[in-house]
Amino acid sequence: MTRINSQNTPLFGSSILHSAAVMIEISEARVQRQISRDWHFQEGIIFQGLLSPSQFAEAITQMNHGTGTPITLEYVAGDPTRQRERPPAPNKRDEFQQEIHRSLENVLERLHELRETLKTKRDQAKVDGIIQQMRSNIPFVESQFATQMEKTVTEAKAEIEAMMQQRINLAGQQALQDNPTQGSLEADSRTTTDGDRI
Helix, strand or coil: CEEEEEEEEECCCCCCEEEEEEEEEEEEEEEEEECCEEEEEEEEEEEEEEECHHHHHHHHHCCCCCCCCCCEEEEECCCCCCECCCCCCCCHHHHHHHHHHHHHHHHHHHHHHHHHHCCCHHHHHHHHHHHHHHHHHHHHHHHHHHHHHHHHHHHHHHHHHHHHHHHHHHHHHHHHHHCCCCCHHHHHHCECCCCCEC
16 A cells, blocks of 8 residues: 555545545565565566545445445456546536536426416416526526535635644644753753853
8 A cells, every 4th residue: 555646636436526545456476584584576467446535434444334435446457448537527416507407407397387277377377486596596506505515615624724823833833842852952051150151
């Protein structure tokens, strides 16, 4: 297993782009004993896969849970494609917008069908009013929701970064308290009774 750094990397089963990942590599190997010790040598790579940090944590802490943890295949021996393509960059906002639009169109279609069964113009007008409200208001609410979610995500990232910085500062302060600087600084400041520096 190796921790790797990357830039805006999409990973299978993750809804964000990643700047770090965990690579799992399985290889054939041979063992050779020399100087009273077993030495292991890598032969050929069988499998390479990438996990996001959260996927890795899930994989090792939630064994025998559900169908397992998603992993991004990088290389599988015997696969004619050899190097596999990365999954497309995720865009959950667009996915949800498309799902909302499909659901809205489905409801509107059913309302139109209901309108055709109504006998009086008054009842038809009521349904027309509902249809108009849905066509006008739901897209606006959806747009406001998307804007707010982007703002919330930005705020959450800032809070996490601030918390991490605070933890780093506290750890640094604690380290300085546990191991105060000694030696040359104190030696330089010592003087004799005559006032001459040592």
